[in-house]
Amino acid sequence: xxxxxxxxxxxxxxxxxxxxxxxxxxxxxxxxxxxxxxxxxxxxxxxxxxxxxxxxxxxxxxxxxxxxxxxxxxxxxxxxxxxxxxxxxxxxxxxxxxxxxxxxxxxxxxxxxxxxxxxxxxxxxxxxxxxxxxxxxxxxxxxxxxxxxxxxxxxxxxxxxxxxxxxxxxxxxxxxxxxxxxxxxxxxxxxxxxxxxxxxxxxxxxxxxxxxxxxxxxxxxxxxxxxxxxxxxxxxxxxxxxxxxxxxxxxxxxxxxxxxxxxxxxxxxxxxxxxxxxxxxxxxxxxxxxxxxxxxxxxxxxxxxxxxxxxxxxxxxxxxxxxxxxxxxxxxxxxxxxxxxxxxxxxxxxxxxxxxxxxxxxxxxxxxxxxxxxxxxxxxxxxxxxxxxxxxxxxxxxxxxxxxxxx
Ligand code: HAM
Numbered sequence: 001x002x003x004x005x006x007x008x009x010x011x012x013x014x015x016x017x018x019x020x021x022x023x024x025x026x027x028x029x030x031x032x033x034x035x036x037x038x039x040x041x042x043x044x045x046x047x048x049x050x051x052x053x054x055x056x057x058x059x060x061x062x063x064x065x066x067x068x069x070x071x072x073x074x075x076x077x078x079x080x081x082x083x084x085x086x087x088x089x090x091x092x093x094x095x096x097x098x099x100x101x102x103x104x105x106x107x108x109x110x111x112x113x114x115x116x117x118x119x120x121x122x123x124x125x126x127x128x129x130x131x132x133x134x135x136x137x138x139x140x141x142x143x144x145x146x147x148x149x150x151x152x153x154x155x156x157x158x159x160x161x162x163x164x165x166x167x168x169x170x171x172x173x174x175x176x177x178x179x180x181x182x183x184x185x186x187x188x189x190x191x192x193x194x195x196x197x198x199x200x201x202x203x204x205x206x207x208x209x210x211x212x213x214x215x216x217x218x219x220x221x222x223x224x225x226x227x228x229x230x231x232x233x234x235x236x237x238x239x240x241x242x243x244x245x246x247x248x249x250x251x252x253x254x255x256x257x258x259x260x261x262x263x264x265x266x267x268x269x270x271x272x273x274x275x276x277x278x279x280x281x282x283x284x285x286x287x288x289x290x291x292x293x294x295x296x297x298x299x300x301x302x303x304x305x306x307x308x309x310x311x312x313x314x315x316x317x318x319x320x321x322x323x324x325x326x327x328x329x330x331x332x333x334x335x336x337x338x339x340x341x342x343x344x345x346x347x348x349x350x351x352x353x354x355x356x357x358x359x360x361x362x363x364x365x366x367x368x369x370x371x372x373x374x375x376x377x378x379x380x381x382x383x384x385x386x387x388x389x390x391x392x393x394x395x396x397x398x399x400x401x402x403x404x405x406x407x
Pocket of ligand 1: 118303
C-alpha cells in the first residue's frame with residue numbers, strides 16, 4: 001500500500017463541502033471591498049524566495065532542479081509570487097492594485113496538528129498605496145473575513161518601526177537575532193543577547209516597549225518619532241470602526257519583507273499552532289526588477305480556520321435517489337434530468353439493482369427517494385418519500401420538483 005506523503009492530507013467530500021462554503025464567504029467579502037482574484041504558478045524560480053530571505057530559507061522549502069537544470073521551488077507563500085506577477089504584468093494597472101488568492105503552499109516543516117507541509121492560504125495584497133487608511137483597510141477586510149467565517153479570534157497589531165527606533169544603532173545581524181527572539185515572545189533571551197553584545201542600555205527600553213499595550217505607553221517610551229502620526233491615525237480608524245485588537249509592539253513576523261504595520265490573529269481551540277492570520281505592510285517589487293512599491297496584505301491559514309470552525313457537516317441541500325423497475329428505468333432517467341435541471345442533486349441506480357437494493361443504497365446516501373413503479377408510470381405520477389420522517393406522498397414530477405426546491 002502506498003501512503004500519502006508526510007504532512008499532507010486527503011480531503012474527502014464532507015470536508016470539502018464545508019471548505020468550499022467558507023471559501024465562498026471569504027471570496028465574497030474580498031469582492032465587496034474591490035479585490036479581484038489572481039492565480040500564480042504552483043512553482044517559481046528559487047531566487048524569488050531567497051532574494052529577500054537568504055539561502056537559509058531553502059531548508060524550509062521544497063526545492064528541486066528541473067530538467068533544464070533550473071533551480072525551482074514549490075511556493076512556500078504567495079506574496080512574493082503576487083508581487084513578481086505585479087512587476088511582470090501589472091505595472092500599468094491603476095493603483096492601488098487589489099488582488100486576492102486562494103491556493104496551496106508548501107513548506108518543509110515538521111508536521112503536527114495544524115502544521116502541514118501542504119496547506120492552503122486565503123490572502124489579499126494591496127499594492128501601490130502607502131497610508132494609514134490602506135493599513136486600516138487591510139485589517140478591516142481581514143477582520144470581516146474572519147468574523148464572517150464564524151470563528152472567534154484575537155487580533156494583535158504592532159509596527160516594526162517602533163522596535164527599529166530602539167534597535168537603530170545595532171548591526172543588521174544583531175537586529176535579526178533580536179527579532180528572532182521577539183518572534184518567539186522570548187524577552188529573556190533577547191535581553192541576555194543585548195547584555196552579551198554590551199548593550200545593556202537598550203534592555204530597559206526594549207522590555208518597556210515589548211510590554212506596552214497602548215499608544216500612550218509606546219510614545220512615552222519613544223517620544224515623537226516620525227511614524228507617530230500615521231500609527232495614531234490608523235488606530236483611530238480601527239477604533240472608530242469598533243475593531244477589537246490588542247497593541248503588541250513585539251510582533252516581529254517570521255518573514256523578512258515587512259516594513260511597517262504588522263498584525264497576527266489567533267483562534268481558540270487550536271493548540272500550539274493557533275495563528276490563523278498574519279500580515280502587514282511590506283516592500284518587495286523593487287527586488288524583482290520593478291519600482292520600489294509600498295504594499296500591504298495578509299494571508300489566512302485556511303486549514304486552521306476550518307479546524308477552528310469545527311464543522312465537517314455534509315451539505316444540507318436535498319439529495320434524491322430515483323428508484324425504478326426495469327419497465328420504468330427510462331422514465332426514471334428522464335425524471336432525474338428534470339430534477340437536476342431544477343438544481344436538485346439526483347442519482348439513479350447504475351448497477352441494475354432490484355427495488356430492495358436500490359432502497360438500501362438510497363437510505364445510506366439520500367434524503368429522499370422518488371419511486372416510479374409500473375402503476376405510477378401509467379398514472380403519470382411518482383411517490384416522493386422523505387427518508388428521515390418516513391412520510392410519503394404520490395404526486396406529479398412537477399409537484400415533486402416544487403416541493404424539493406422549497407426544502
Ligand atoms: P505567514 O504568517 O507565514 O504569512 O502565513 C500566514 C498563515 O498561514 C499563518 O498565520 C498560518 O495560519 C498559515 N500557515 C503557515 N504555515 C502553515 C503550515 N505549515 N500549515 C498550516 N498553516 C500554515 C505569510 O505567508 C505572508 N505571505 C502573509 C502576507 C501576505 N503578508 C503580506 N501579505
